Amino acid sequence: MTWREWTAEDSAEWIVPPSPEDDKYSRGVLGVITGSNDYPGAAVLGVEAAWRAGVGMVRYNGPRPVRSAVLAQRPETVTVAGRVQGWLVGSGIDPRRRSFVLQGDLQHALASRVPVVLDAGGLDLVGTHTAPTVITPHSRELANLLTAREVEVSVAEVRTDPAAWAARAARELGVVVLLKGAVTRIVDPDRDAYVVTAPTHWLATAGSGDILGGILGALVATNHVALAADATVLTKLAATAAWMHGEAARRASDAAGRGPIVALDIAARLPGVIGSLLAR
Ligand SMILES: NC(=O)C1=CN([C@@H]2O[C@H](COP(=O)(O)OP(=O)(O)OC[C@H]3O[C@@H](n4cnc5c(N)ncnc54)[C@H](OP(=O)(O)O)[C@@H]3O)[C@@H](O)[C@H]2O)[C@@H](O)CC1
Numbered sequence: 666m667t668w669r670e671w672t673a674e675d676s677a678e679w680i681v682p683p684s685p686e687d688d689k690y691s692r693g694v695l696g697v698i699t700g701s702n703d704y705p706g707a708a709v710l711g712v713e714a715a716w717r718a719g720v721g722m723v724r725y726n727g728p729r730p731v732r733s734a735v736l737a738q739r740p741e742t743v744t745v746a747g748r749v750q751g752w753l754v755g756s757g758i759d760p761r762r763r764s765f766v767l768q769g770d771l772q773h774a775l776a777s778r779v780p781v782v783l784d785a786g787g788l789d790l791v792g793t794h795t796a797p798t799v800i801t802p803h804s805r806e807l808a809n810l811l812t813a814r815e816v817e818v819s820v821a822e823v824r825t826d827p828a829a830w831a832a833r834a835a836r837e838l839g840v841v842v843l844l845k846g847a848v849t850r851i852v853d854p855d856r857d858a859y860v861v862t863a864p865t866h867w868l869a870t871a872g873s874g875d876i877l878g879g880i881l882g883a884l885v886a887t888n889h890v891a892l893a894a895d896a897t898v899l900t901k902l903a904a905t906a907a908w909m910h911g912e913a914a915r916r917a918s919d920a921a922g923r924g925p926i927v928a929l930d931i932a933a934r935l936p937g938v939i940g941s942l943l944a945r
């Protein structure tokens with residue numbers, strides 16, 4: 666199996682700039698079910714990243730206090746249910762504490778035949794999906810997910826051979842797997858496989874993964890036409906999200922004299938990254 670390093674040139678193909686005929690809906694609407702009273706920040710970060718990654722609209726659904734936090738950061742967000750072209754589900758949700766209402770909303774999203782990004786507390790929903798799906802675990806989450814599906818593996822084993830375990834998970838679960846780390850692996854059940862090597866280790870900061878989810882959600886929504894024609898595009902969108910995430914973090918850190926960054930700094934750099942990709 667060959668793992669190819671995903672590049673800026675590859676990523677540029679998946680940026681969809683708005684055309685004169687576009688409106689906010691045709692550009693792609695992302696539905697987001699993330700965050701909880703315990704982790705409101707995850708919702709704020711993912712929604713912010715999706716907006717900054719160029720989505721036409723974000724529809725956010727979550728607990729009332731979390732909705733308020735999302736709107737305080739990004740009043741452009743719509744909190745009324747409606748049609749979406751992609752879903753981002755699970756960041757900042759504790760899978761052991763999902764309410765009856767949340768469970769229903771998650772099932773509705775997974776049954777809607779719209780492509781899904783499954784993160785963190787939504788990972789266990791894999792298998793109930795009805796459209797192309799990408800999961801975004803870190804090593805511990807991947808080990809837990811596989812073990813729950815009777816493929817016994819420890820976190821240490823995943824860390825020793827992340828490529829093999831990511832590929833195994835893609836095959837077993839029938840989804841694209843984006844396994845996060847200093848080197849992020851992206852692989853699908855057909856063995857299309859890419860790596861993205863992080864250009865800065867300052868990326869390892871709380872909420873950084875929530876930002877990645879927002880970027881990937883935005884790419885899924887804005888590429889809805891290509892995805893509907895060819896589901897295998899999802900693997901390339903996932904690799905592009907990881908690349909943009911790393912590049913935005915690099916720019917943020919460089920602007921701070923190569924110093925530390927916080928997760929929102931990554932989101933703030935996304936428009937510049939997208940502009941540079943379009944200028945290639
Ligand atoms: N702002 C927000 O809202 C944010 C929200 N976030 C959301 O949080 C949710 C949980 O995601 P996660 O990946 O952080 O936790 P999880 O997979 O449960 O693993 C826990 C493991 O960590 C370890 N551990 C804990 N403390 C440690 C320490 N000091 N030093 C060393 N180890 C330590 C602990 O080990 P133990 O203490 O058990 O030995 C356990 O193994 C998720 O929904 C995410 O979206 C995050 O994105 C952050 C920003």
Ligand SMILES: Nc1ncnc2c1ncn2[C@@H]1O[C@H](COP(=O)(O)OP(=O)(O)O)[C@@H](O)[C@H]1O
Binds near residue numbers: 847865869873876
């Ligand atoms: N040592 C590292 N160097 C570079 N990037 C890293 C490193 N460790 C983690 N990352 C990246 O940081 C992000 C962390 O995501 P995640 O583990 O979900 O954290 P959180 O839940 O706090 O958002 C991922 O995109 C991962 O690829």
